[in-house]
Amino acid sequence: LFLGIFIVGAKRTAFGTFGGKLKNHTPVDLAEIASRAVLNEYNIKPEQIDHVIFGNVLHSSADAVYLPRHVGLRLGIPEHVAALAVNRLCGSGFQSIINAAHQILLGDSTFVLAGGTENMSMTPFSVRDVRFGTALGGNYEFEDTLWRGLTDAHIKTPMGMTAENVGAKYNITREEANRYAVRSQTLWTKANESGIFKAEIAPLTVKTKKGDSVFEVISLKYFHLKEKKNSINIIFV
Secondary structure, three states, X not given: OOOOOOOOOOOEOOOOOOOOOOXXXXXXXXXXXXXXXXXXXXXXXXXXXXXEEXXXXXXXXXXXXXXXXXXXXXXXXXXXXXXXXXXXXXXXXXXXXHHHHHHHHOOOOOOEEEEEOOOHHHOOEEXXXXXXXXXXXXOXXXXXXXXXXXXXXXXXXXXXXXXXXXXXXXXXXXXXXXXXHHHHHXXXXXXXHXXXXXXXXXXXXXXXXXXXXXXXXXXXXXOOEEOXXXXXXXXXX
């Protein structure tokens, strides 16, 4: 506060499941929906924005290269306004806010649109070493770029193993991890049912076989709480 930097408004889309209702919404789509909602609710004109900064890890869609530029243009932000994409893995969205603060502190900007966006469901498979032709009988395999992105290329370790390593370092047992996870999920459920998150979520329309529907919150079915075992289904095995 003493620096004179304020978050004027904030919006997000609801979280989706892997391969779920949001699988066909590009990261640009999701960022546009949330950004448009915050501009409209807080009566901020596109011309007031001096810089656009978005965090994005995996360029999972064809329009995700230089993603913040596309978001800005869709919102009607003037063409001369600069845009910046940042990648600090899971902290990319936070980093965009830090960069926005830097812009303001340096006097380069007054209003900055900052955020983070990702659609892991849209991450493609790729085939390496075929751009300049293939050899007869060559074995060319599809590479899952999502799994590649979740595995550190330098130490060849999957992201999930970091949790195992931290757990071992600080002597955190599986039972303790289960209790913490269930507590966290229980608190979320109570907060969600009481409408605490409603004000921060930008609804979006998804097309289904039954027609269009408004997507505002993740389904409770996703979490599969195991009451008897006091645990949640594990993600990394």
